[in-house]
Amino acid sequence: MVKDFHAHLRSLRLSEDVFDRFEKMLNETHYDMEQLIEHVESLEKGQKSQSQLGLDTNDSLLRTSRAMRWEAEWYVQYVCERLRSIDAKTMWGATFRQRKNHELCIATTNYDKSVEMACIAWEVPIEDGFEELGNDEVARWEGLKQEQGQGIRLLKIHGSTDWYYGDDRQVYKLRHPMPIYGNLELALADEAQATTCKMTSCLILPTREKRTTLPPYPDLITDFRNFARTAEIAIFVGTSLRDPDLYDVCEQCAARGTPTYVVTDDADLAIPSRAKKMIGKASRFLTSTLPTFLACSDSNYLDNCSDESYRRNVLDSVFDTHVKALDCRNKPDEICLAIDKLVDCGTMLDLFDICTLLSNEDVGVRKHSLALIPRSIDREEAMKRAETIASSGEDQSFGEEFSMLKEMVASLPA
Secondary structure, three states, rough: OOOOOOOOHOOOOOOHHHHHHHHHHOOOOOOHHHHHHHHHHHHHHHHHHHOOOOOOOOOOHHHHHHHHHHEEEEEHHHHHHOOOOHHHHHHHHHOOOHHHOEEEEEEEEEOOOOOHHHHHOOOOOOEEOOOOOOOOOOOEOOOOOOOOOOOOOEEEEOOOOOOOEEOOOOOOOOOOOOOOOOOEEEEEEEEEEEEEEEEOOOOOOOOHHHHHHHHOOOHHHHHHHHHHHHHHOOEOOOOOOHHHHHHHHHHHHHOOOOEEEEOOOOOOOOOOOEEEEEEEOHHHHHHHHHHHHHHOOOOHHHHHHHOOOOOOOOOHHHHEEEEHHOOOOOOOHHHHHEEEEHHOOOOOOOOHHHHHHOOOHHHHHHHHHHHHHOOOOOOEEEEHHHHHHHOOOOOOOHHHHHHHHHHHHOOOOO
């Protein structure tokens, strides 16, 4: 996100001396938006402190720091709202299909709505602490229910792009959110009551850390710790563990003897001593490794994922590749290449996606798609569909490929 923000700043045509102030920070490896906002806020506070002490200040730097902070706050929300439904569906689909055998609790510091979007796409019930939106624009916070059922429990411990504080001291979720930054406010009119509720952002950005003491965050952190305390396994994915609550919960889980894993692409990341580090991309873990583990329920599988084979062939753009494979407007060679990449990445596709590829008019695409079946979350049904095509006798080479696949699948565990 930092690289994109860097390009965005250039489009604003800031003066060169202002841009140069932040150029070095933005080009540093592993530098993220959270760090940027923290540093910019420090500059802003430093200038304000000097002014309060009667010392000389750099008014230009103060104005620039404030503008940079507001721009960064807006950009974070803007990017989160650009998330595509197909990406969310791909990221969580295979995992959600395994929820019947497990109680899944997802705690995240991310502001985007990928989990919520995936739940809608897969028709999975979600418990996030808010009342049902129904046909309304607004839902109020009511706290997490103790009974989870077959749904997903979601704890957004830093808030969400669609959460807001009302001037009535209530916490709201909007169906159609808008980015709020700086001193901006939303005004929500209730025509029936002839009232207007002013709303401000509920996100916990580095500049708003004092909000951790405001509802609903104390309850969310308490629930997070309680659920972690009774978890059978704890997995921390794509986090730097800079957040003190995340690190503390990770450390406590590992200390209690709960199998605890940290999935990161930073080999130098410091983690609690008893936790296990898995070097790899979050995208591959969520689309392949996690659902495979949930299907087999064998912790040894996760231990084995720390070897060199897990580090190789990591697909950075699994979502774009997934979309390319299913887009019939692409050339057959392009679709076949995308399928090969999905296979290398270990992506688990659902029955609908595999049937789409098996129905492609190009026999090469149909044959390539057979390689996706062994890892499919709907392997049995996908095999039936492929067998129907092979039995039609329309293409002998497809039938031969399917026969070899059938022998291989027969040797795999159910």
